Amino acid sequence: MTASAARYGAPGDDHMKHPHLHLHAHERLVCPVCRVRALQYRPYDTWPPTTDLDSVSPPYRDTFGYPSYESCVRCGYAFGFTDDPGADVEPLTFAEYYEWWQSQGEPWPDDDDRERFLAHGGSPDPE
Numbered sequence: 001m002t003a004s005a006a007r008y009g010a011p012g013d014d015h016m017k018h019p020h021l022h023l024h025a026h027e028r029l030v031c032p033v034c035r036v037r038a039l040q041y042r043p044y045d046t047w048p049p050t051t052d053l054d055s056v057s058p059p060y061r062d063t064f065g066y067p068s069y070e071s072c073v074r075c076g077y078a079f080g081f082t083d084d085p086g087a088d089v090e091p092l093t094f095a096e097y098y099e100w101w102q103s104q105g106e107p108w109p110d111d112d113d114r115e116r117f118l119a120h121g122g123s124p125d126p127e
């Protein structure tokens with residue numbers, strides 16, 4: 001299996017749209033938005049950050065390097081998209097997104113992802 005296939009799943013693999021679900025819970029990284037240990041990849045090249053996140057403006061690639069483009073399974077922040085959505089769309093900081101997500105009742109973005117995350121030992125609680 002190539003590295004790409006290992007990461008994204010083979011064609012026809014049901015896990016193709018859930019690449020992060022191959023990772024064991026304890027190997028995940030804490031999401032800087034919701035503080036849940038939910039990420040498969042470092043969200044940016046330079047991670048963890050040594051600067052105060054509140055002092056950094058999006059797009060975060062300008063400060064922390066290339067983004068993972070992973071969406072957090074718990075809060076749904078998409079590193080490299082939510083902070084850098086392109087023309088005519090307002091980027092959201094981690095704090096702004098967290099405030100919105102909380103105001104919505106901390107929803108899981110995807111029910112299937114939630115069930116698999118919990119079934120694989122993931123903790124839904126912030127650290």
Ligand SMILES: [Zn+2]
Pocket residue numbers: 031032033034035036038072073074075076077
């Ligand atoms: Zn998160």
